Amino acid sequence: MPVVLGILASLFIGMSDTFGRASARRADAVSHVSTQMLVGVIVALPLTLIIDSSFVGRDIASGLLSGILVAGGLSVVYRGMADASSAVVAPVAAVFAAVLPLVWDLVQGATLGALAIAGCAVAIVSLALTTFNPDLGEKVRAGLTLGIVGGFMFGLSIIFVVDTSEVSGVWPAVAQRASGFVAMALLAAQRSLPTFLPPSVRRFGVLGGVTGALGMVFWTIGGQQGDLGTVSVISSTYPAVVVLLATQFDHDEMRWWQGLGVAGAIAGTALIALS
Secondary structure: OOOHHHHHHHHHHHHHHHHHHHHHHHHHHHHHHHHHHHHHHHHHHHHHHHHOOEEEEHHHHHHHHHHHHHHHHHHHHHHHHHHHOOEEEEEEEHHHHHHHHHHHHOOOOOOOOOOHHHHHHHHHHHHHHHHHOOOOOOHHHHHHHHHHHHHHHHHHHHHHHHOOOOOHHHHHHHHHHOOOHHHHHHHHHOOOOOOOOOOHHHHHHHHHHHHHHHHHHHHHHHHOOOOHHHHHHHOOOOHHHHHHHHHHOOOOOOOHHHHHHHHHHHHHHHHHHOO
């Protein structure tokens, strides 16, 4: 079940990033993340009544800290995807989201079998292949910087929200979305930016909020029930989803190595599932 939840997290986070990419081209990333986070609270809160969830103070505090980190990380990543290139920013951020929780899990005493190790290695390498583009020129340096900063914040946020007790269920994800909204709303006010997206692009924020919240709920529950590291590696294959959606709706061309990366992400997930 944790593997299935990780796959679902990857699909929904990939859709959310696609909407974030579209929004960041038309409006400020801070306004998008603020809108996305508030919608996420509205989506995730009712799930506490459907999925067995208990209000655990320690896990709520961890979720609140995660929200500040993920909001900052997403605003950096979305701006990088708009100003530099999603082909650089997305895979770098995804690698951090995969590697940091995996390292944390191993430090905490987790052990991985040979198949799981191979699956993690294949999936992580595939992230770079999935969105690599040799024609980026000067955008590479800016994209790497923003990807590293945003990815580091995102990776830490995953550790805080997913490394929580199974009994808390969805509540850490709810807390994450709530504190993320407050953090972005305050930042928007400080920069004299609108808290919410303008009506012309608000649909991207709403759709990104719905899919992002569901993705984070699946990621959180999967990590609570299984290994934090391996579930995070599976969930972090979402750039493959972004690439596939971009070829369908943004008329991006999928190159042979991107196809290999998508296939590798699937193969890595399969190896982890078999372990």
